[in-house]
Amino acid sequence: MESAALLSLRFNPEADLLAATRECEADVFLRAYGNTRQQLQDEYGPYDDASVFIALTNDSGDVLGACRLIRPTELGLKSLDDAARPPWSLDVARSVRAARLDPMQTWDVATLGCRRGLKGPGKLAGAALFHALVQVVRANQIRSAVMIIDERVRALLASAGMTGHTLPGAQPSRYLGSAASTPVYRHCDEAFDQQRITNPEAHRLFTQGIGLDGIRVPPLAEFRFVERSTVDAGSALAVGASV
Template identity: 30%
Template structure:
């Protein structure tokens, strides 16, 4: 299936696009997050990352991705995390803005609620809403907490910059568990239950209020570091491993909540 929005750049094409971009900016750290519109050359790199991760995890081929996300390309904004040492991508996310959002288009068929019921449940009529449509970290970078931290922080900062107070998303179980442990407060969309979606056996349709992200996440960081304090989310490990997971989650929450070491490495091109 041919599409004007490629999802399968070759490694050589990917590196060339990134190297060209890096030649135009001052490198500020190991990882750089670039916010780019759908027609920016880096958007094709972000789509390729998105497709690689979703294909490996859920069998979403370039053809599936083009069919699913093609209608939203013109209203998509991409966050691409670049490893400046290697001129390679590390992770990417897609945010859909505007009047038509994929989460609100797809959720009704899976959660037993009409679009009108969803809008009324969260007072979304006449309000700007952003769809955190995808988030993907390449396997080689999943042990580096900075990459996922940068994606979360960029979304929170971008929402604040744009004055957006409502967000929706469809998250796979693992992504939902991770974001909850980071401290992002989310609620089921119109009281919905998990469902199978695009190869994921357990997907959550969620609503959140971006203005509360950073205070909630900073609070989570403090609670994770305080023995005996309650925190959101669940750590399945036990003993020393549980402590290590808790400390790692606290580090991510601190980075996302404060932007320390991250904000200077976010470049907005749109």
């Protein structure tokens, strides 16, 4: 799909690009976990007004990778809401206190995925999306992050020094097509510091963005969330199983 041309990261896309980002998200998670569009709508429709996306695009406007974040609003964070339901049925208020989380300074990394068969700069799609996440954290002064992550993906991230702590009381369980997913959290500054010590090479790529050759990373200010005056009318398509 992509050529050797420059790829670009885009935060909080609108209109056609937003629709294409949601389509990429839906395609990736249908392939990975068998989630149908109706299932995605049922799961994420209630959180759509709090959702914001990151897209990785090529010069033709194709979206090669997508990430959905859920901001702290009165709608709540889906990962915490789901942790309170089966299969975990946690006392989330107690788990949040034990984890030292402030829900109003915590964002939910709801989905992250890339299309298959990418070549050239596209091979760095996953690293680019994670670097964009770091930039969003910095630009919006996000203290902590939560997610429900597939254990296979969690192991891959751990090998790159990107570890998450299990939400107190949780354990791996079946969730939205994943054979084993776990609610996790991480305080962002601590995570960056740990990765710098345990895996300096990965820290340069994922956290500092050094080595993302052929991928345009916008200035930090472009990763700052700005509330829009109009609500996008597009349908919400996503899945909260994992990254």
